[in-house]
Amino acid sequence: MAQSKDFHIIAETGIHARPATLLVQAASKFTSDVTLSYQGKDVNLKSIMGVMSLGVGQGADVTIKTEGDDEEAAMAAIVEAMGTEGLAE
Amino acid sequence: MAKNFKGIAASNGVAIAKAYLLVDPDLSFTKTTITDVTAEQARVDDALKAASADVEIIKRKAEKNLGADEAQVFEAHLMVLSDPEMSGAFKQKIADDKVNAEEAVKEVTDMYISMFEAMTDNAYMQERAADIRDVTKRILSHLLQVTLPNPALIDEEVVLVSKDLTPSDTAQLDRQFVKGILTDLGGRTAHASIMARTLEIPAVVGSDVATQEVTDGVTVIVDGLTGDVIVDPDADTLATYQQKAADYSAQRAEWALLKDQQSVSADGKTFVVGANIGSPKDMAAVLENGSEGVGLYRTEFLYMESDHLPTEDEQFEAYKAVVEKMAGKPVTVRTMDIGGDKHLSYWKLPDEENPFLGYRAIRISLDQTEIFRTQLRALLRASAYGNLWIMFPMIATLAEFRAAKKLYLEERAKLENDGVAMGEVKLGIMIEIPAAAVLADKFAKELDFFSIGTNDLIGYTMAADRGNDKVAYLYQPYNPSILRLINNVIEAAHKEGKFVAMCGEMAGDPVAVPVLMGMGLDEFSMSAPSVLQTRSLMKKLNTADMKLLAEKALDAETNDEVIALVEAATK
Numbered sequence: 001m002a003q004s005k006d007f008h009i010i011a012e013t014g015i016h017a018r019p020a021t022l023l024v025q026a027a028s029k030f031t032s033d034v035t036l037s038y039q040g041k042d043v044n045l046k047s048i049m050g051v052m053s054l055g056v057g058q059g060a061d062v063t064i065k066t067e068g069d070d071e072e073a074a075m076a077a078i079v080e081a082m083g084t085e086g087l088a089e
Numbered sequence: 090m091a092k093n094f095k096g097i098a099a100s101n102g103v104a105i106a107k108a109y110l111l112v113d114p115d116l117s118f119t120k121t122t123i124t125d126v127t128a129e130q131a132r133v134d135d136a137l138k139a140a141s142a143d144v145e146i147i148k149r150k151a152e153k154n155l156g157a158d159e160a161q162v163f164e165a166h167l168m169v170l171s172d173p174e175m176s177g178a179f180k181q182k183i184a185d186d187k188v189n190a191e192e193a194v195k196e197v198t199d200m201y202i203s204m205f206e207a208m209t210d211n212a213y214m215q216e217r218a219a220d221i222r223d224v225t226k227r228i229l230s231h232l233l234q235v236t237l238p239n240p241a242l243i244d245e246e247v248v249l250v251s252k253d254l255t256p257s258d259t260a261q262l263d264r265q266f267v268k269g270i271l272t273d274l275g276g277r278t279a280h281a282s283i284m285a286r287t288l289e290i291p292a293v294v295g296s297d298v299a300t301q302e303v304t305d306g307v308t309v310i311v312d313g314l315t316g317d318v319i320v321d322p323d324a325d326t327l328a329t330y331q332q333k334a335a336d337y338s339a340q341r342a343e344w345a346l347l348k349d350q351q352s353v354s355a356d357g358k359t360f361v362v363g364a365n366i367g368s369p370k371d372m373a374a375v376l377e378n379g380s381e382g383v384g385l386y387r388t389e390f391l392y393m394e395s396d397h398l399p400t401e402d403e404q405f406e407a408y409k410a411v412v413e414k415m416a417g418k419p420v421t422v423r424t425m426d427i428g429g430d431k432h433l434s435y436w437k438l439p440d441e442e443n444p445f446l447g448y449r450a451i452r453i454s455l456d457q458t459e460i461f462r463t464q465l466r467a468l469l470r471a472s473a474y475g476n477l478w479i480m481f482p483m484i485a486t487l488a489e490f491r492a493a494k495k496l497y498l499e500e501r502a503k504l505e506n507d508g509v510a511m512g513e514v515k516l517g518i519m520i521e522i523p524a525a526a527v528l529a530d531k532f533a534k535e536l537d538f539f540s541i542g543t544n545d546l547i548g549y550t551m552a553a554d555r556g557n558d559k560v561a562y563l564y565q566p567y568n569p570s571i572l573r574l575i576n577n578v579i580e581a582a583h584k585e586g587k588f589v590a591m592c593g594e595m596a597g598d599p600v601a602v603p604v605l606m607g608m609g610l611d612e613f614s615m616s617a618p619s620v621l622q623t624r625s626l627m628k629k630l631n632t633a634d635m636k637l638l639a640e641k642a643l644d645a646e647t648n649d650e651v652i653a654l655v656e657a658a659t660k
Contacts, residue, residue: 020164024168025168028171044174046174047172047173047174047175048168049166049169049174049175049201050172050174053205054206063287077389
């Protein structure tokens, strides 16, 4: 059963630079597939180029899905990364 | 075999060290058709691994020299290099099109670069495109097996040799290892030169031939006092210059005795001798040289060295750090002066035929008022921690000053409402545009101070670009036309009991200082290493004599005549 969760981006600079880096780092620790969806486009959250190509700004609503053996742990790590950086709520 | 050539002396001192050539190597290649897909894909993997290893080293260096924040960009480079989607795309391209690795890397990264650059509503992506270009260069350098220079990897004493240095290049130099700077391009007043003086690194710029004449690793002497460059010197020459370097150090030691003294003329008139800075990092030199104020804090570096518009809090921290370090001595902060030759990677300004006569500085601030208000709020909050003055750059008309002041007062009222602590703040303008210099008497009634920015004032008055060699002869700081404009500003201000500073290069120029003392200029602000030299000069001069000198200079006909007058009056 894949995990899915919605986030509302509150960081002033959106998912850029440091926040983007931390999310990708968090996702890359797991074997599960991790997908970021924004405005109908899906990208691999383990790909910094993919994440940046979405240009997610402040106020955006995004969905993150994890699917694989460690999908729950992966989602928990991403939720934590979002929280510690004040990136989303 | 020794080779000599000459450039423009841009930063005092003598450097003797091995040359480090900062020149991009040739990364061109031919597109070929390959048959062994697996082998070609393996080349990509190897190049990515080697590139990552490079960046790891650079990142560690940057963390050590510049701090974790500045090193962040290299973390982003590492992530790009380990991006599974990107390396997948390289390999796919090789398999599908049977092209060599170089071609695959170029096509895929070009695709990303154009995708990011197309996102024009998202200024941040402009900088990411630059990052990908950087990373691509590094991957290609490994595929082509050529060495890419990187100043962050320097770990021995060197003279840095390059075509030109951008302001951000110079800001990242490590004073411990970079002993001298030598460039093909640029002038004494170029930003790289100003930064070199701030960092106290001897520099010769505008030599035309440095990158051709100097080979990597050869010993080179850079005489920042005369502009002389000697490549591969013989033993006698080396000894002569070692002596010269030692003499210069000794003179600096003598000036250092004046560090904690006031700036006073021979007849007891006091002046303020301050320093110009571009970031809180420059404060060490400001304090080491006994500056009595910061006469110019160029806030645009805060914008240029960031990857996004600096937030109110980020700005507040920077301004607060500076006023606190000055402990009650005045700090004059110039609001954002972007445009002209100063660009932001994340916010592309429209292309203009004439950027120096175009959309820049206060003109942007009064148009993009939210950006300006953010800066004003940050400044007002920082004013609680010291003695902060604010000045607006590139003011041409009273209406512009009034508009800027109105926004300032609105933000001040809002903060007051919120109970935020603020200090008293003096408001002033830069005198760079002749129109404002001519109308100084009207301005003087409405503001607290002027600060004369001589580089632009001379440029705009002479209608000559200081960086263009063909018209460089028109950069005439002592031309009576310029002196009369300056004198007009000083007289107009003093009539209203207002303060006049100068924060251009001229303020620390030993030829100009005597004349400016005679005119009654209140504050002289310059690159920090010139502070003690200027204080030492002032001590020797009598203001009554200098007043006579100023009168003669204002009545002179040419730049050269004024130089001769100064020589006669000060010898």
